[in-house]
Amino acid sequence: MPPTIYDIAKKAKVGIGTVSRVFNNHPSVSKETRNRVLHFANRMNYHPHPYARGLASKRTNSILAVIPYFTTFFFIEILQAVQAILAESNYDLILHGVTHPEHVEGMLRKNTVRGRVDGMLFLSLKMPKKFAHEYVNSHVPVVLVDTYHPDFDSFTVENVKGASIATKHLISLGHRRIGILNANLESTPAQERLQGFKSALKEAQIPMEQCLIKHSTSVRLDGFTHEDGYGLMKQFLALGTKKPTAIFVTSDIQASGALQAMEETGIRCPEDIALIGFDDIELARHIGLTTMRQPMSEMGTLAVQRLFERMKNEKLEPIFRTFLPTLVVRRTSELISSREVNQQGTRPIRTVVQTTN
Amino acid sequence: MPPTIYDIAKKAKVGIGTVSRVFNNHPSVSKETRNRVLHFANRMNYHPHPYARGLASKRTNSILAVIPYFTTFFFIEILQAVQAILAESNYDLILHGVTHPEHVEGMLRKNTVRGRVDGMLFLSLKMPKKFAHEYVNSHVPVVLVDTYHPDFDSFTVENVKGASIATKHLISLGHRRIGILNANLESTPAQERLQGFKSALKEAQIPMEQCLIKHSTSVRLDGFTHEDGYGLMKQFLALGTKKPTAIFVTSDIQASGALQAMEETGIRCPEDIALIGFDDIELARHIGLTTMRQPMSEMGTLAVQRLFERMKNEKLEPIFRTFLPTLVVRRTSELISSREVNQQGTRPIRTVVQTTN
DNA sequence: AATTTTCGTGGAAGCGCTTCCAAAAATTCC
DNA sequence: GGAATTTTTGGAAGCGCTTCCACGAAAATT
Structure with a gap:
């Protein structure tokens, strides 16, 4: 004993x-x-004994992160930042992967009760309306990341603006036939990115063509997958002469699939079709993908900090903090004329980060 | 209340x-x-109330995973499998990222005491000798993953054999000047993979050349980084005519760096230098990298299952289970003659998984 | 020197459960 | 119909801690 x-x-x-x-x-x-x-x-x-401590003091020294079951780089990077802060404050990180969206509500009802955890980070999942409504006081502090609800602190990425910046980048390169390769429109990021795309086109007075707007209908990961990118790009390529000269792809992972489809078909990037992704996961650097960088680490850090503040002081007004993705220019959107070609016919992969404000 | x-x-x-x-x-x-x-x-x-429950019943319904601070795909995939099992058994997963190797012992001493958690997974970290020695009974069940100690259940990858299979693959392709691009030799996987490499050469009676054996001396992530791969590959390329025709790279992430170095220099892969990596992270598929696949999900699953068994029955003899990586052949080790080239001069990326036993 | 204030300390009560024993209720048996 | 079982049930004790109140000793004040 x-x-x-x-x-x-x-x-x-x-x-x-x-x-x-x-x-x-x-x-x-x-x-x-x-x-x-x-x-x-x-x-x-x-x-x-931490449990005895928790029982007696009503503090648990642990915070719960609720994440969608599928673990992507996006969550990893956020959680890594979270972990770093928690570790130095001597807090435990408890992870709950939610497998089915229907489980979210039960999970909330169970863990949101005082005494279980000191605070909760809720990542990328839709906060059930019903729950948010009945979530009054005497509850555990909750901070949302990559998802929004007016009653909670929310830290999200400006998908609309990000998509608009991405699209404008393609426009500024001289493209006029621009497509969007989107994820499942069920998901909020997909909707918002589509919206940003459309607004950029409208602003530039480029007419929209229905055949240049494609989205996944897959449920798995809301369509943010390599396979979906591959499949949709094949559809684009089948358009023949009507196909776009540039495409805004709503995630890097889809873009990698799209690139593969292009390679297989012998369509060059960026010569025949330029591409821009979204996320800036590690892969993007490796394949030279132009993309919109999401400040994941920063989001994680600020979210926990806010959670700590809220744990100290219940009665803060919810804040809504937004992060603007940054344009990262790489090979897949290079201007053909501006290319350096070395003796072997290959080009250095370079990364240009462009700060937007 | x-x-x-x-x-x-x-x-x-x-x-x-x-x-x-x-x-x-x-x-x-x-x-x-x-x-x-x-x-x-x-x-x-x-x-x-889980804490009251834990206090009264001496069961906590949570297991602790201790992982190195740096979060790579390797851990993610393992933890994902772990999470899946824990979730359906209604267990919580607590995550402890260890930032400094010196912290490991304190962490063990603290959490290994009964009543904190029901079980512990110890990933990729060296079990301190001193601790293992004094860890007698009346302690929490511990299972090791990707690391070994005779007194505990250990689930590891057969690095030596894996490296040997990789090297033999290159040999079978006709290569005779084969290099190894290794991580920091401080780390066990690096040592073992070097050993497998050497044994394969010896078996094939290929003399070893010192200049074809390179390793990182970087501390960060034990040298398993893009940058280290890039830097070491530059050294290989500087060898001029003495440079290898094929290289076994000890991780995919290093291989991606190596590939970048080759592209920049205009050295083609696999025409000029063939490459094989280790891990089979997602990236490998995207860049068409031949590699040795580590069965991460399987390891995670079996490790938790074993942990559960041990939680039921204290007195099991430690087992030592080993996983053989599988060869996954992709573009970077294609035989030049066997290539299909389509009209645009591009090739489909294909994946061939070869089961070894 | 007497009084007040401060400091350091001991330990009872209570946190919300599980578990055990004893007792009540229901069922079976002769 | 009553005794013997079996099935349900109630609740005290105890898990290991925090917290608060009370108390004695030392320091400061008068």
Whole structure:
């Protein structure tokens, strides 16, 4: 049996209250007593039982991250930043992957009750309306990341503007027949990116063509997959002379599929069709994909910081913070004329990050 | 205040023992009573307090995964499999990223004490000798993944054989000047992969050349990075006529860096230098990299299953299970003669998985 | 020197559960 | 119909801690 606070108290000839105070850095313990307690605690390898602590103090020192089941780089990078902060504050990170959207509500109802966790990060999932409504007070602080609800702190990416910037980039390159290769329109990012795309075209007074607007209908990962990109690009390529000269693809992963479809068909990028993605996952750098960078690490950091603030002070007004993706120009959207070609006919892969504001 | 077991008991006009029994699926509760309790519990949104439960029952329903701080695809895929199993068994997954190797021991000492978690997965980190020694009984079940120690269940990849298979693949393609682009030799996988490489050459009676053996000295991620691959490949390319015709790269991520270095220099792959990586991360498929696939998902699954077994029965003998990586042949090791070239001069990216036993 | 204030400390109560034992209720048996 | 079983049930004790109140000793004040 591991030693309890009583064992330490007895050995150190003090009361349990004193031992407790030592381990909670309570100021009113004399230096000698403190050292004596620490000495024995150390010798006996004593560690306060976190559950007993949680039960007695109503603080758990752990925060819960609820993420969609599919783990992509997007979440990893956010969680990595989260972990870093939590670790230095001595908090535990509990992970809940949600497999089915219907489970979200039950999960919330279960974990949102005081005493389970000190706070909760809710990533990329739709906050059920019904739940948000009945979520009044006396509840655990919740911060949303990559999803929005007026009643909670929300940290999201400006998908509309990002998509618009991406599209404008293609326009600025001289393209006029521009397509969009979108994910499943069920998902909010897909809707917003489509919206941004359309607004950019409208602003540039480029007429929209229905055949240049394609989206996935797949349910898996809301269509943000390599396969969906591949399939939709094949459809684009089948358009023959009506096919676009540039395409805004709503995620890097889809773009990689699209690129593969192009390679197989012998359509060159960017010569025949230029491409721009969204996300800037690691892969994008490797394949030289122009894309919109999402500041995942920053989002994670700010979200936890906000969560901590809210844990200190319940009554903060919800804030809604938005992150503007940055344009990262790489090979797939290079201007053909501006290319450097070396003796072997290959080109260096370069990355140009363009800061937008 | 959330309702407690007492509130439910009062409403349902039963004793707290009965409520407890209902929530623990104890058989000796009559159907009507059970339904009545459940009815009120539901109405009042009652959820047993996990910490109180843990304290009273000495089961926590959570397992801890200790991972190196740097989060790579390797861990993600393993953890994803772990999560899937835990979720369906109603267990929580607690994540501890270890930032500094020196922290490992303290972390173990702290969490390995009964009552904190029910079990622990220890990924890719070196189990401190000193700790393993004093870790006798009355401790939490621990299972190691991607690392080995005789006193614990260990699930590891056969790096030596994997590296040997990779090297033999290159040999079978007719290559004789074969290099190895390795990570930091401080790390076990790097050492083992070097060993497998050497043994394959020896078996084929190919003399080893010192200049074809290169490794990273970087500390970050033990040298398993894009940058290290890039840098070392530059060194290979600087060898001029003495440069290899094929290289075994000890990870996909390094291989992607190596490929970039080749592209920049105008050295073609596989025409001038063939490449084989290790891991089969998603990226490998996208860039058409031949590689050794590590069965990460399978490892994760089996490791948790073993952990569960051990949680049921303390006294199991440690087992040591080993996974053989599979050769996945893609573009970077194609035989030049066997290439299909289509009219535009591009080739389809194909994947051939070769099962080895 | 007597009084007040401060500091350090001990330990009871209570956090919300599980588990056990004893007792009540229902069922079976003779 | 009553005793013997079996099935349900109630609730005290205890899990390991925090927190608060009370108390004695030391320091400061008068």
